[in-house]
């Protein structure tokens with residue numbers, strides 16, 4: 001009898017969508033007691049996503065949470081990608097979950113099954129390294145003599161929690177005790193804003209996983225876009241998501 005894992009995955013329509021979700025789906029299919037919250041930044045559900053979810057046999061909910069127009073229309077600077085999706089997932093958890101652990105798993109990252117084994121027993125908030133991120137190649141809590149001793153990250157930017165979205169997990173009970181917790185629509189500061197909203201929480205209280213943060217169980221991978229060099233008869237392919 002193991003506690004449930006709630007995996008919150010933001011996703012949006014683009015050519016790589018089905019490939020990314022297929023990889024993540026097949027990882028989750030090897031993980032016991034998972035409930036997958038797949039939340040599309042879209043006005044209506046994408047058939048390819050619906051069909052994939054049905055085929056996985058996983059326990060899941062397929063939800064919609066479009067990015068608010070004010071951010072979508074923004075021309076200058078980065079957008080708050082996946083924020084409305086993740087807040088939708090948090091609200092779902094508030095209404096439906098009682099125990100277990102939640103984790104924000106973007107559709108394009110790469111996850112070792114060991115990650116899910118370890119985060120499942122998070123008591124409050126756990127943290128661990130994320131690979132392939134920024135010029136430093138890794139983002140991680142620094143552990144000295146088994147204790148928290150700061151953060152290693154290529155972009156500290158005055159953040160209290162300079163970490164990646166894939167680098168922490170939260171106990172559902174811990175979240176439920178903090179009804180105001182949520183993620184800000186603030187590009188670059190989503191993780192910091194969310195973790196600060198879980199107050200009271202200090203970095204020294206974090207549960208340090210992955211063998212004292214010496215192992216990488218998750219990578220911040222990104223698919224390279226390639227333009228087809230010649231016109232393709234896309235109508236023939238049921239698995240290519242046209243934008």
Ligand code: UDP
Pocket residue numbers: 009010011012040041067081082083085105106107108222
């Ligand atoms: N995403 C989204 N809407 C968007 C862009 C991204 O829902 O307009 C999702 C995306 O599928 C991913 C997460 O938000 O799960 C983070 O986006 P992305 O991977 O592009 O960000 P990066 O890893 O480059 O920071």
Ligand code: MN
Pocket residue numbers: 106108109220221222
């Ligand atoms: Mn990504």
